[in-house]
Amino acid sequence: MPPDETIIALRDLTKTYDGVRAVDGVTLSIKKGEIFGLLGPNGAGKTTTIKIMTTLSRPDGGVCTVGGFDVTKEPRGVRGIIGVVPQENNLEPELTAYENLLIYGLLHKVTPLGETVRGHLEMVDLWERRDQVVSQFSGGMKRRLVLARALLADPAILFLDEPSTGLDPQIRRHLWDIVRKTQKEGRTVILTTHYIEEAEALCDRVGIISHGRLIALDTPGCLKDTVGGYVVEYIDAEGRLVQHLCRDRAEAHEIAGGIRENVTIRKTNLEDVFIKLTGERIE
Amino acid sequence: MTAPGWYPVFLREMLHFRRKFFKLGYLFSAMVAPLIYLAAFGFGLGRSVHIDRGDYLAFLLPGLVAMSSMYNSYNWIASSLNINRLYFRTFQIYVQAPVSPASVMVGEVLAGMAKGFFASLLVIAVGFFSSPDFALGAPFVVALLMNCLLFSGLGVIVGMGTKSHEETATYSNLFIMPMAFFSGTFFPLEKLPMAVKAVIYVLPLTHTGILIRKQAFDGEGLWSLGVLVLYSLVFLLWGSRMIARYSE
Numbered sequence: 001m002p003p004d005e006t007i008i009a010l011r012d013l014t015k016t017y018d019g020v021r022a023v024d025g026v027t028l029s030i031k032k033g034e035i036f037g038l039l040g041p042n043g044a045g046k047t048t049t050i051k052i053m054t055t056l057s058r059p060d061g062g063v064c065t066v067g068g069f070d071v072t073k074e075p076r077g078v079r080g081i082i083g084v085v086p087q088e089n090n091l092e093p094e095l096t097a098y099e100n101l102l103i104y105g106l107l108h109k110v111t112p113l114g115e116t117v118r119g120h121l122e123m124v125d126l127w128e129r130r131d132q133v134v135s136q137f138s139g140g141m142k143r144r145l146v147l148a149r150a151l152l153a154d155p156a157i158l159f160l161d162e163p164s165t166g167l168d169p170q171i172r173r174h175l176w177d178i179v180r181k182t183q184k185e186g187r188t189v190i191l192t193t194h195y196i197e198e199a200e201a202l203c204d205r206v207g208i209i210s211h212g213r214l215i216a217l218d219t220p221g222c223l224k225d226t227v228g229g230y231v232v233e234y235i236d237a238e239g240r241l242v243q244h245l246c247r248d249r250a251e252a253h254e255i256a257g258g259i260r261e262n263v264t265i266r267k268t269n270l271e272d273v274f275i276k277l278t279g280e281r282i283e
Numbered sequence: 284m285t286a287p288g289w290y291p292v293f294l295r296e297m298l299h300f301r302r303k304f305f306k307l308g309y310l311f312s313a314m315v316a317p318l319i320y321l322a323a324f325g326f327g328l329g330r331s332v333h334i335d336r337g338d339y340l341a342f343l344l345p346g347l348v349a350m351s352s353m354y355n356s357y358n359w360i361a362s363s364l365n366i367n368r369l370y371f372r373t374f375q376i377y378v379q380a381p382v383s384p385a386s387v388m389v390g391e392v393l394a395g396m397a398k399g400f401f402a403s404l405l406v407i408a409v410g411f412f413s414s415p416d417f418a419l420g421a422p423f424v425v426a427l428l429m430n431c432l433l434f435s436g437l438g439v440i441v442g443m444g445t446k447s448h449e450e451t452a453t454y455s456n457l458f459i460m461p462m463a464f465f466s467g468t469f470f471p472l473e474k475l476p477m478a479v480k481a482v483i484y485v486l487p488l489t490h491t492g493i494l495i496r497k498q499a500f501d502g503e504g505l506w507s508l509g510v511l512v513l514y515s516l517v518f519l520l521w522g523s524r525m526i527a528r529y530s531e
């Protein structure tokens with residue numbers, strides 16, 4: 001397949017809950033093999049968008065195709081090529097780690113099942129704990145098991161909804177390594193996050209979403225370029241955080257020189273983009 | 284060769300069942316209701332009850348088997364689906380798997396049948412010790428299996444449709460419990476007024492009660508079997524449709 005081939009396409013996608021538009025006319029396309037991030041605050045519509053793409057939620061309007069399959073007309077086609085890490089660790093708490101993957105593997109007709117389950121439990125360092133019931137696992141272990149489960153059927157597309165929420169930094173880095181490895185193996189990865197660092201560390205392209213609408217979409221570098229390269233920030237006499245967006249380091253130093261308070265000069269990040277576009281913070 | 288689509292759904296329920304089986308509380312809860320009814324109505328009140336067909340205990344025991352299979356098939360599936368859908372959110376892995384809604388339905392129903400059948404075996408065992416007139420014929424076995432199938436199907440419908448665990452319990456209290464008492468479990472229906480009979484004969488457990496007490500398939504038994512088959516088909520199709528249309 002050509003590298004720029006679109007694997008997921010959304011056109012005018014809408015979803016309304018109790019009169020509130022959770023997804024409001026989202027149009028975007030995701031290329032095969034990229035790590036694509038949906039960035040936005042909680043309640044922005046990221047999870048609903050993922051639920052539609054993974055056939056868990058039916059859209060009210062618009063079109064969504066995943067791997068060439070229409071999510072409403074050919075959901076089983078979509079389900080055969082995706083793996084999903086949902087926001088919550090939806091594991092069977094009273095079953096063992098091995099049994100959780102066994103059931104998933106049978107549902108997805110994984111062969112050879114035993115060998116594949118073992119390989120995936122080893123990948124997330126849980127093989128030694130395979131016979132332990134999941135309710136005894138820590139949050140990080142459960143998250144790793146959910147990730148192993150999502151990859152068990154060798155999906156072409158991996159969806160991760162807030163994959164590292166609640167994880168300590170070390171486990172978060174381990175998870176990021178697995179996601180990068182997943183991409184190198186040829187998969188497309190779509191993740192939602194409200195962590196700026198995660199979006200910048202992992203994503204080839206980022207869509208910024210606010211109140212159900214896609215308000216920006218580009219590579220992290222290009223998005224940051226739209227607000228300049230540097231930020232000068234300080235706390236003013238009334239205790240408020242003041243920020244100046246600057247084109248380059250020279251401009252930042254020039255502005256900093258004229259400020260009496262203690263100033264910090266740092267590179268711009270995606271939160272600066274979000275603030276400029278919406279006037280709100282992400283985290 | 285790969286397993287059929289219903290198998291992982293069934294296996295999941297059986298793995299849970301295996302864990303619960305070895306806990307004392309499970310066996311106790313499966314047995315307690317029929318045994319209390321047997322003690323109260325059979326050995327207590329039943330001593331002074333005379334029915335045309337002979338021994339009251341021999342009349343009561345098949346009814347208790349039907350009731351027990353209904354409760355266990357229905358409650359297991361309705362509660363399990365409801366909790367897994369709303370609380371643990373594990374039902375979602377079925378929805379996002381490339382299996383047909385009918386496969387999920389069949390897996391759930393077979394699991395409910397297994398649970399209901401097992402609970403019934405316990406009551407049957409008690410029955411053999413309690414009454415020399417208690418016997419199992421072919422209609423008994425068919426009625427028992429159909430009852431498990433039918434109420435497992437109903438369990439899927441309620442488990443899929445309710446928005447909370449409390450709502451599931453409400454359906455149980457409003458429909459299942461009254462049905463247990465008014466469908467001929469404890470007393471014959473022949474002498475009831477026609478208007479009451481008309482309502483009671485709509486209830487599926489009534490027809491299980493009729494068929495399960497037959498020694499052979501006669502006209503009335505076959506009619507009841509037809510009603511049970513019809514109910515089962517409707518519930519299977521309805522449940523499959525609900526799974527197919529599942530959306531968050």
